[in-house]
Amino acid sequence: MGAFRMLRKIVICLALAGTPQLAAAQSVQDQIVSQLRNQGFSEITLQRTWLGRVRVTAIRDDLRRELVFNPQTGEILRDYWRDEDDEGPRLFNPDSSASGGSGTNDDDDDDDDDDDDDDDDDDDDDDDDDDDDDDDDDDDDDDDDDDDDDDDDD
Numbered sequence: 001m002g003a004f005r006m007l008r009k010i011v012i013c014l015a016l017a018g019t020p021q022l023a024a025a026q027s028v029q030d031q032i033v034s035q036l037r038n039q040g041f042s043e044i045t046l047q048r049t050w051l052g053r054v055r056v057t058a059i060r061d062d063l064r065r066e067l068v069f070n071p072q073t074g075e076i077l078r079d080y081w082r083d084e085d086d087e088g089p090r091l092f093n094p095d096s097s098a099s100g101g102s103g104t105n106d107d108d109d110d111d112d113d114d115d116d117d118d119d120d121d122d123d124d125d126d127d128d129d130d131d132d133d134d135d136d137d138d139d140d141d142d143d144d145d146d147d148d149d150d151d152d153d154d
Contacts, residue, residue: 028074032056032067041065053077 029046033056036044041058049055049068056067062085068078 028069029054029056029071032069036065 033044033046036056036058039060041060043057043059045057047055047057052071053068054071056069058065058067062083064082064084066078066080066082067076069076
């Protein structure tokens with residue numbers, strides 16, 4: 001009888017050990033939803049991702065917000081805001097014909113390209129000359145080694 005009671009207590013403890021994580025995940029989810037409602041978001045949807053995370057999508061007037069959080073830790077992994085009216089200023093205009101430069105006063109790219117082209121041609125010629133000189137130096141080193149060997153014989 002005593003072993004049965006002990007086993008029963010262990011089973012109950014193990015069963016209850018996993019429930020705080022589930023309760024904490026629910027409370028994080030509830031906190032996020034209540035904060036979004038307090039911020040004026042009305043259309044709030046919850047979805048479970050294939051990685052086990054929770055995606056919260058909320059819409060307010062012309063603003064759409066998407067949050068992704070880990071229900072086990074409560075960590076918010078993404079908080080993405082998008083303005084639905086798209087009339088605000090843009091950092092990049094894909095329709096403009098200008099390049100990515102900052103203006104007409106930026107002439108560094110032109111100078112660098114010209115210098116690089118000239119240097120490439122000169123470097124090729126210099127490399128060929130250097131190779132010939134290196135071969136001559138190697139021959140001189142061999143002669144020096146022979147002289148050293150003669151000194152050792154004395």
